Amino acid sequence: MKMEKTGVHGIPSTLQERDSLRLRVETYADQQGLVPPLSMEELRDHALELAPSSVSVDYVMVLLNNAVWRETVASIPYERRLLLLPQCLRDFKNCPAEMDEFGLLCEECGRCNIGELQSLAEDLGYVVLVAEGSTVVTRLLDGGKVDAVIGVSCLNALEKSFPHMADGAIPGLAIPLNAGGCIDTTTDVEHVRNAIRLRSDASWVNQVDTARIREMVEGWFSAIEIDSMDTRTEQIAYEWVCGEGKRWRPYLLACTYDALSGADGIFPEKVRRLALAVECFHKASLIHDDIEDDDEVRYNAPTLHCQYGIPVALNAGDFLVGEGYRLIASVPSRTADLMRIAVENHRMLCVGQGEELRGLVDTPPFTAAQLIEIFRRKTAPAFGAALRLGALAAGGDDRLDAALRRFSESLGIAYQIHDDLEEYRSGEEHDLRASILLALANDQRPLEWYAPDSPNLDHVFREMMVEEKAAQLLEHYKNEAIRALNPLASAPLKSLLRRTTSKMLTPAGGRA
Amino acid sequence: MSANKSILVCRCAERGLVDTDGIAGGESVLVIPDLCRAVADGDPMLGGAFSEVHACHPRAVQSLFRFAGHPLPDTTQVIDCRCDGAGHAALGTMEDKPPAWYPVIDYDRCSSCGQCLEFCLFGVYEKAPDGRIRVVNPDQCKNNCPACARICPEAAIIFPKSVEVPINGAEIDDEAAVRANIRVNVDEILGDDVYAALRARKQKRKALLNRKKIERALEERRKCSGGDQ
Incomplete structure (x- = not known):
């Protein structure tokens, strides 16, 4: 049977045309000063500007993505790169x-050509x-397991894998197949060879060594000498700070500093102090939260007020707020700016929490708009303070600060919706009064009442397609967060926050 | 349909995978060039009440009829004439039509997990409102590519024109063996260190290659020494 080899619609048919388009795209990326990673939306917008009418926008998106990542890929050692070849390049009959x-x-x-390309790459150290x-x-x-990818693929397959590349901010070069059809396809082999060999003398660009930073941050907490503290009050508070916890905020603060300063894992004293400060604020808010919600267990252990009683716990929380401010005030440069960010966040958090508490006693339930406003105030500052303090410590300007504030707001809202959705899907939710799902239902048909165990609620939610609406809302705020990163001039920071966004918003049960 | 004996015979014109040459057409015997083609074309003839169908593996034939919207009743006897090319020669694709290569689903096995849907790049599958996976664009399927069938965790996808068992719809005798063959969860094999996993795989490949080379050399030697005698 004779297979027909047809050109792929939208890809220039001669090598010369493909080369000249590639050059044009590279010049454009250079002139515009485009910083990787570009979101799918950014890629599309620029590609629409650039694509000649006969050429598919997807193809130009691929070229543009290559152009912005080329320098980074070149800086990454061969041993950390993955070469992906499609099996359709093989001689189907005789393989x-x-x-x-x-x-x-x-x-x-x-x-x-598969064998030749494979051995070329493997000899250099690729997998x-x-x-x-x-x-x-x-x-x-x-899942962030790959540092860089060079991939040969048809546009159909690229379309599937590109969103994953973008989500993980994975540096990559893609070489599209010129003839599709899944059998006996062709590609510009010389381009693939060049992409495989690409290597610069630059040290690894855009890399934030997150594993090392995580270890370092953990070290800051384990080094605190609780036993030598003067009073039991300080000891109780610091035992709480240094105990269980993900250290998510200090870690983000340190990563942000590292990405911007290029200090490569070396932190001045001020970063350590700021990192401890954000954790103090966070742990203080947890103590007070647990009292307000009357929760008995956190991190699989009794909450602080269950261990020491409410008065002692309240006081420990207050002490930690003071500690946070003391630590920030001890940073000698730009102290007022740092304090302003911390105060702004502290205030906003309290207002958000207060509105939520008020809503829980008053009927009727929240509207979606009210609840999102609460999310904005309550959740956004949590990430915002860490990112903004880290950026400021690294010498970040007002423009960056504004972008990070926008980013944290959208990410905080998205995270809260994500959390509500996960809880609902897992069937673990018991009280939906502060859940976006109930608020969305309430918007459609105002609920006069709500009882946590209403038997008909699942049915009502399904009927109103509340879950789907919440998922759409999540997607909206996720995109807003990604969009907020567009103006960032630092590729390492943009990559870091892009990956953080995907990580925080990944469905827990996802796929098996 | 009133005929009390009505037999449908497929010649498998495209690939010659069945041996039905001995059966001649007649008043109660309908010989068609290619059952897969007829199903793809939505030939209304398929709605006839056949007492016997002489074609492929029964699982494939039943799934094809079901896909065509005319599920076969239990009373229809499906005669397995599959011979995988041992009969007449393939006549090639028909007229100007693309080859009738597409998947059909064995709904006795399908668990509606949707992996095929996610896997296929060309929109062959869709999830129906009732949650079932359906083949909606068979003509988008790429000739000779049974990749989606290989990743199906239930071995529920049949390509009647494949020669791979059980992708061709052959009866599954050894359920355990088939399940063991299905691609295991990629995440688990890859683990946390993708580089280590793929380097280990490279060693495996090299070992396999060496073994094949030795086998080939031994084969050559046997041939040569045989010739000397």
Whole structure:
């Protein structure tokens, strides 16, 4: 049977045309000073500007993405790169190779280009995968396990994997196939060879060594000598601070500083103090939260007021707020600016929390707009303070501060919706009064009452498609957060926050 | 349909995978060039009440009829004439039409997990409002590519024209063996260190390659020494 080889619609048909378009895109990226990672939306907007009418926008998006990442990819050691080749490049009839669960086990028989490209890359130190389909590829790209990717693929498959690349802010170069059809396809082999060999002398660009920073931050807390503190009051408060916790805020603060300063894991004393300060504020708010909500367990252990009683716990919380401000005030440069950010967040958090508490006693339930306003105040400052203090410590300007504030607001709202959705889907929710799902239902048909165990609620939610609406709202705020990152001039920070966004908003149960 | 004996015979014109050459057409025997093609074309003839269908593996035939919207009743006997090319030669694709290569779903096995839907790049599958997975664009399917069937955790996808068992719709005798063959969860195999996993795989590939080379060399030697005698 003779296979027809047809050109792919929207890809320039000659090598010369493809080269000239690529050059034009590279010049454009340079002139515009585009900073990776570009979101899908940014890629599309720029590609629409650039694409000649006969060329598909998708193709130009691929070229543009290559252009912004080229320098970064070149800086990444070969050993940390993954080469992805599609099995459809093989000589379908005569290929002797076997397949395993990942794809083709190429025998380098010379009937197609796969073997040659594979051995070129492996000799340099790459890991290579000749994948059968996009499932394996998307799994590889998710979860931040890959540092850089060079991939040959048809536009259809690229369309599937690109959002995953963007979510993970993975540096990558993609070389589209020129003939599709899944059998006996072709590509610009010389381009693939060049992309594989690409290497610069620059030290790894855009890398934030998150594992090392996490360890370092943990070290700051374990080094605190609680036993040598003067009073039991200080000890109780610091035992709480240094106990269980994800250290999410100090970690984000340190990462932000590192990304902007390029200090590569070396932190001045001021960063340590600011990191401790944000954790003090956070842990103080947890003590007070637990009292307000009458919760008995946190981190699988008794809450502070259950251990020491409400008066002692209240006081420990107050002490930690003071500690936070003391630590910030001890940073000698730009002290007033740092304090302003901390105060702004402290105030906003209290107003948000207060509005929520008020809503829980008053009927009727919240509207979605009211609840989102509460999220904005209550959740956004939590991330915002860490990012903004870290940026300021690294010498960030007002423009960056404004972008980070916008980003934290949208991410905070998205995170809260995500949390509500997860809780609802897992069936663990017991009280929906502060849940966006109830608020969305309330918007459609004002509820006069709400009892936590209303039996008909699931039915009502389904009927009103509340879950779908909440998911849409989540998507909206996620996109707003990503959009807020557009003006960032620092590629490492943009990459870091892009990855943080995906990580925080990944469905827990996701896929098996 | 009133005929008390009505037999449908497929010649598998495209690939010659069945041996039905001995059966001639007649008053109660309807011989069609290619059942897969007829199903893809939505041929109304398929709605006839057949007492016998002489074609492929029964699982494939039943799934094809179901896909065509004319599920076969229990009273229809499906005669397995599959011979995988041992019969007449393939006549090639028909007229100007693309090859009738597409998946059909064995709903006795399908669990509606949707992995095929996620896997396919060309929109062959869709999830119906009732949650079932359906083949909606068979003509978008790429000739000879049974990749979605290979990742199906229930071995529920049939490509009647595949020669791979059980993707071709052959009866599944050894359920355990089939399940063991299904691609295991990629996440688990990859683990946390993708680089280590893929480097280990490279070693496996090299070992396999060496073994094949040795086998080939031994084969050559046998041939040569045989020739000397």
